[in-house]
Structures are given as structure tokens and as C-alpha cells.
Amino acid sequence: MAELVNHLAAAIFGVLVAVPVLIASQWIPRFNYDVVGGRAFPVALAVLLLGLSAAKAVLAWRAWRSGREAGRAPAAPVWSPERPARVVLAATAAYALLLFVRVDFIWLSGGYMLAAGALSRPDRRGFVEALGMAGFVVLALLGMEAFLSLRLIGR
């Protein structure tokens, strides 16, 4: 079952990339002096990708057929992070979104470290470790901004 999903998803992914490339390639200009043209390479790659996706689809079909013959195997859990990891993932998603609303990068990063560390291990030691790490990150970023004249997001 997992094999079927893998092949099918890879085939769909390939098609989803190749088709827009094929369509957008129509607008690539061609110059008279160039025997090949800027369109040929992306079009050739997109066609190749479609071919590989078709081959993946055939493998998916074979996996489906052999799966039917062997009886359905229980599907393996695909997304199964542990609790601390789920916390870090949620914090990372929030961090990635907040970066684009131009919040101060240094304090946002410190807050992200603190939230990820402290919430993934909600005890005194976890909080102290996270606070130490967040403090280190804030100081490191302040130092880098001061000494390397970096322009940081939101500042």
C-alpha cells in the first residue's frame, strides 16, 4: 500500500511540475541566430519528466495489482511526529509566517526558540534550557548585526 501511494504521488508530482513548464515554455522567445533556442531545454526536460511520471504510474498500477492479489496490508502511518516534535513544527510554521509580516527578526527568533524548547519539554529544566538557548540566539544575532552590519528582517 505504501509503495502504491509513493509511486502514485511521485507520478502526480511529476505531472504537476511538467505541465506548467510545458505551458509556460510557449512564451519563451526564440532568436534567429540560435540553432537550439531557449525553449528546447525546458521542454525536453518537461517531456522527460512526463515520461518518468508515466513509468512511475505504471509501477503504482503494478503495486496496486500485486496488493490486490496479496490482500490489503495495513497502511503505515505517514505523519506521526511525537508530541515535542509537533510543538516544534507548529512553532516553526508560526515563525515562518510571522517572518513575512516583518516582525523584528531578532526578538521573533528568540521567542521561537523559547516557545519551541519550553513547550516541547514543559518542566523547569526544559524552560531553563530553552531560555538559555533563546538568550544565546538573541545575543548572537545582536552581535552579528552590530559587527557584520547585517540588515535583518523587520528592522
Place this chain on the structure above:
Amino acid sequence: MPEFLSLSSLLFAVIGALSGLVVGAIPGIGPASLIALTVPLTLSMSSVDAIVMLVGMYVGGVSGGMVSAALLRMPGTPSSIMTTLDAFPMAQAGQPERALAICIGASLIGGLVAGAVLLTLAKPLSIWGTYFGPWEYFTLISMGLVLMASVVAGNVLGGLMSGVLGLLVAVPGVSAADGALRLTFGIGPLVGGFATLPVLLGLFVVGTALTALLKKEKATEQIGLRGNPVGSLLPLFRSNTVNLLRSSLIGTWIGILPGVGASIASMVSYTAAKSSSPEGDKFGTGHPGGIIASEAANNANVGGALIPLIALGIPGSAVDAILLGALVLHNIQPGPLLFTNAPDLAWGVIVSYLFTTVLCTAVLLGGLRTFAAIIRVPKALLYPFMIVFAVLGCYSLRNEPFDVAVLFAFGLLGVLFDRLKLPLAPFVIGFVLGGLAETQLRSALMWSDGSWLGILERPVAVLFLLIAIATLVVPPLLRSARRRATA
């Protein structure tokens, strides 16, 4: 005095080796993430200092992988997978110091053998490379991609898809050959194409972190260290001279082949050692021969992979592709002319490789207990730390918020690749060499008035093409012949 022998270069080599060892020892990160993360910080450094430090990280990263492989049964880097088979059982049987000492000694010898080959072969190969024309370059890149794609047994299609996707990601922006604007989909910042650094940081830092967070990790017991490891190594190595040399040469040779990588090198040399040893049946139960084969090969592989990188500008692995990206960011094009245009840099890579190989041995022997403690860093703090510095690295490059979006997009793509079982290495090689491959192909076709038959006038190009075709065609033919024979 050459710049690579200056105090600053040596200092940066030490910093690189130490940070590589630390990161290599922590399971799940590896030298690729570290090097990608460090590249933006090197932009204000001299190119020689930068590349010397990055090579130090590469050597340190591969060497550090042995610590967690022996003490946790979790390879710090994929190249240490085979080390776990014998080093962990030996450590479990009450000899963790001996297991690590064998790893360290074998790594040193593997590294030195590869260093000697690097020293001897790199310059002649680069001279040979000056005779390469566009057809040779295009077919060499194609061969590298095919070899890399076909390494993953049973997933050649996935490897090829990954390589083609990498080549496609290199297309958007202004075409280098004719200045035409391609595949920007109306996105302004895409006119310059995808910048190398956000893509690499996304795949190797954000992608690695997210992938690790999405997987359930099994709790493992760590074996503690008691005594000093060095002791009866010399007699053991003397009785394993053939194994050591064979594994080192296998590692170096596989490193020279574009794209095959250190994990395959250690698997091949492990299999060779097992099949040729009279005690082959004891491999996998804590046999020193297995540890020697794996560690000598994976360290030798690093040196071998540096040969095509500096001599031809063709990366031998994903880490080498990142190094190539770093060189390009420093306005240096590796390849046949590197020894002429930037001799300090070319020799700096070689000297730094040899120096850090010896340095890593000394540091590992002296600080084993420290490294044994490092491998337990809480992931909830480590991964956010990596992500913050990846954002900083890619934004500080050109103060472009679009690059931060690219970073996270390619981080998610890294997760998708992991889920779809698509190998990342062909993608990276395709992305880094895509522009060069297209430019060379178009030059070659212009040269022969648009005819593909022009390739027949270039025997080396034909050879590269035949190797690529044989790599794709021969294994399935052999498999079907074997199936027919058994039926």
C-alpha cells in the same frame, strides 16, 4: 608563503574540523547541513580561508559520524551505516573504547591514502580536462546524473526524476545563452533565477530539520566510555593491512566516480572485506575487520570525491555540490583551469583535506568523552536553532524576502522528497550543474549546426554517453536474464 599555509587558513581549518566533528556526531544533521548553513558566513572571508574551512567541515562531519554509530547504533551520517554493524556490538560487548579507536585509526589511514591519490591525480586530471569541449562537458554531467540516480537500488526512476527536477529548477530566470526570460511565472525576483543558497539551505537545513521532526525516533540507550582507547591498535592494523588498503582504495575510487557517495563506498568495501575474510561469518557481530572496512572507505571517499570537483568542476556528491555552490558564490569556477587561475585555492583544498584528516584523529582521540556527551543534544532546541540561522543566512545574502520564501518552500520540497522516496543528491547536482549543462549543450549543437551527430567526432564524449546508457540498460537486462535462468 602560499595563502593556504597562512595562520588564518590553518585556524579556519581547525574551526571547520571541530564544528564538523561536533555536527557529524549528532545523528540526523550531517556535514551537508552544516556546510550549507556556514556558506553565507564565509562570504566576507577570503575564498581560500572559506573553502579551507568548508573542507575541514566535510572531513570532520564524515569522521564525527562514527561516534554515534558506535555508541548509539545511530549513524551520525549515512556514510557510517555500515560502521554500526560491528562497532555497536563491540561497544555493547564492553569494548566501546576499542571500537572507537579502530574507527579513528581506519579513518586516518583511509583519509591519508585518499589524500595521496588526490595529491597525485588532481592536477593531471585537470590538465586532461582542458581538452574537454562542450560535448564532453555535457555528457560528463549527464553521466554523473545517471550514475547518481542509479545508485539507489530499486529506485532508478526516482533518482532520474529527482535529477530532472533539479535541472528544471535551474531553468527559471534570464537564460545565460541568449538573455531570454524563461519560466518566471510573473514573479519579479525570479528574473535572476533561484539563488543557490536559499535552495541548498532549504533542502539541507530546513528540510532536514522538518523531516527529522516528522519521524518518530526510537529511544536508544547510549553506551558510556571508561578508559583510553588507544592500546593494541598497531598489531590489529598490521594484521588488517590488506583490508585497510583495499577499503581505502575502494573508497577513493568510488569517490572519484561522480555521484556515487560515501555510503555506497562503505557498503562495497564492507562486502569485499566480508567475502575475502576467513572470519566473514563473524562480520556483523563486532568484528574489527568490518569496522576497518567501513570507516577507511567512507573517509577515503571524501578525498576521492574532491578530485573531480577541483579538477573538472563536477561534484562527486551532494556535499561536493554545495562546495561547488560556495566556490561559485566566491566568484571562482572550479574546473580544469583552477590550478592555473587560483592555484592557492586548488592546493588549499588538498592541504586542508590532509591537515584536517590528521587533526580529526587527534581531536577524536583526545576528546572522545566530550563527543560522547554531545550526541544527546535536545532536538527541540537544535532544529529551531538551525532554522533561525538558515533564515539569517539566506536573507543576509541580498536582503530579499523572496529568498526566505524560497528557503521554506524548498524545505517543504525536501520533506516531500523524503516522503516520496526521491533521493536528494541527483536533484542538487542537477540544480547546481543545470545551467552549465544547458550552456554546454547549446554550444555543442551550435558548433555542429544543430546536429546531434557531432558527438560522434568526440570519442571521450561517446565514452561518457555509453557509460551512462550502460548504467541504465545493463542492470535490468541482467536482472531479467537471471529471472529467466531461475524460471
